[in-house]
Amino acid sequence: MKKLLKISLSISLIGILFLLFLSNNLSPKQINIKDINNKLLNQKVKVQGQVFNIRTYEDSNFQIISIKDTTGKIDTTLNNPINITNNQTIIVIGIIKEYNKTLQIQADKIILKE
Secondary structure: OHHHHHHHHHHHHHHHHHHHHHHHHOOOOEOOHHHOOHHHOOOEEEEEEEEEEEEEEHHHOEEEEEEEOOOOEEEEEEOOOOOOOOOOEEEEEEEEEEEOOEEEEEEEEEEEOO
């Protein structure tokens, strides 16, 4: 009985570690900004675009980065502001949210392209 309990506990821990590994290493497929719609609400997406507007709210530790690609524009929100400039190309991985009837990306990760 104890042996069965140890085996099942071991398998459970291995499964949990495997899921954690997958969740950290699998990233969503990159899409165009024009393809972002209400069907993607609360889903993780990956987009690449050029920064054209940055608004930083230092008192609340919040930043909104507007990006565009050849298909459209979207705002990206960050809870921890980063040092970025206009015309930089970035890759944003985050979750689609709606604010004031406008879709935006709540960024989990931002990668600066060279």
